[in-house]
Amino acid sequence: MKIIGMGNALVDIMTLLPDHELLHTFNLPAGSMTLVDKELSLLVQQTTQHLPTELTAGGSACNTIDGLAHLGIETAFIGAVADDHYGRQYKDVLQINGIRPLLFQSTKPTGRAVALVTPDSERTFATYLGAAVDIPLEKITSELFEGYDLFHVEGYLVYNHTLILAALQAAKKAGLLISLDLASFNVVDENLEFLRYIVKEYIDICFANEEEALSFTGKPPHEALSLLGEMCTWSVVKMGKNGSLILHNQQITVVNSIQCDLKDTTGAGDLYAAGFLFGLTKQWDMKACGIAGAVLSGKVIEILGARMPDATWNEIKTSLR
Numbered sequence: 001m002k003i004i005g006m007g008n009a010l011v012d013i014m015t016l017l018p019d020h021e022l023l024h025t026f027n028l029p030a031g032s033m034t035l036v037d038k039e040l041s042l043l044v045q046q047t048t049q050h051l052p053t054e055l056t057a058g059g060s061a062c063n064t065i066d067g068l069a070h071l072g073i074e075t076a077f078i079g080a081v082a083d084d085h086y087g088r089q090y091k092d093v094l095q096i097n098g099i100r101p102l103l104f105q106s107t108k109p110t111g112r113a114v115a116l117v118t119p120d121s122e123r124t125f126a127t128y129l130g131a132a133v134d135i136p137l138e139k140i141t142s143e144l145f146e147g148y149d150l151f152h153v154e155g156y157l158v159y160n161h162t163l164i165l166a167a168l169q170a171a172k173k174a175g176l177l178i179s180l181d182l183a184s185f186n187v188v189d190e191n192l193e194f195l196r197y198i199v200k201e202y203i204d205i206c207f208a209n210e211e212e213a214l215s216f217t218g219k220p221p222h223e224a225l226s227l228l229g230e231m232c233t234w235s236v237v238k239m240g241k242n243g244s245l246i247l248h249n250q251q252i253t254v255v256n257s258i259q260c261d262l263k264d265t266t267g268a269g270d271l272y273a274a275g276f277l278f279g280l281t282k283q284w285d286m287k288a289c290g291i292a293g294a295v296l297s298g299k300v301i302e303i304l305g306a307r308m309p310d311a312t313w314n315e316i317k318t319s320l321r
Helices: 021-025 038-047 060-070 086-098 155-159 162-175 187-188 192-202 210-219 221-229 269-280 286-300 310-318
Strands: 002-006 012-016 032-033 053-058 074-082 099-106 113-115 123-127 150-154 175-180 203-209 234-238 244-248 250-257
Touching: 002 060, 012 086, 021 038, 032 286, 038 113, 038 123, 053 060, 053 086, 060 074, 060 099, 060 150, 060 269, 074 086, 086 099, 086 187, 123 310, 150 155, 150 162, 150 269, 155 162, 155 187, 155 192, 162 175, 175 187, 175 192, 175 269, 187 192, 187 210, 192 210, 203 221, 203 269, 210 221, 210 234, 221 234, 221 244, 234 269, 234 286, 244 286, 250 286, 269 286, 286 310
Parallel strands: 002 074, 002 150, 012 113, 032 123, 074 099, 150 175, 175 203, 203 234
Antiparallel strands: 012 053, 113 123, 234 244, 244 250
16 A cells, blocks of 8 residues: 655654743643744744754654655655755655655745653644645645555644645545544644544544544543544544554454653654554554554654654564564
């Protein structure tokens, strides 16, 4: 299977905080993704410039696609960047990792997400979308998806209802399976009815963590899983250290998390999706797909950011054989 993703092309600025004070100062709910304007993004960066930071090419869907590419799947990524330092760096990283870059150009600065990591290893994003929102609607046609088997899209794109709906319709017209990651509980809260509509009408595979599942259904994990399962073929609820639940063909599969040394939760859900989708490409059963997801998510939270070193990928690939 060949997999194409679409999402916000963002440079992640990973920043280690000594406490939660800055989150309160800027009114950023812990564990959420909050959209900010360029000025506030720069202010957050200036306020934290004395703290340890690390830059990576990020964005939820891109993290998933990057994971799949490292596992040997043929992939592509649709996004928008500027012709600036961050934008050129972003494209280079995609190409180096074997991902076909389908990047449109914008006159706005390349988007960036300041990822604020607190001592409890939780990450909170202050996201300036910038160029990321400038994926041209007229370019999203079924021809763009031809030659691919699965389309993975991030829930963060639901702020542009017209764009994500056009992409889902074009992918369906091209005959692709579609997977969606619900992204963040506050994104779900702010777009609930629209998300329920697209999940029911277009989504084959839906990923949610327990907070997103609660926002989407109003129910705890097991009940939320069943409600999601009424809307799509595969439903997955991720519960952090308590593992994950998968519902497919009216069968529930329980998957345990792996032992790991938690450092930063950035990318955990994105890499779980990569492992799960990799398993689907290999026609593995649900238990094996879930274990692959658990392995990738467990390994990525041992590092800062969502980009694991080659040595870790080699270890992962050996364990998944």
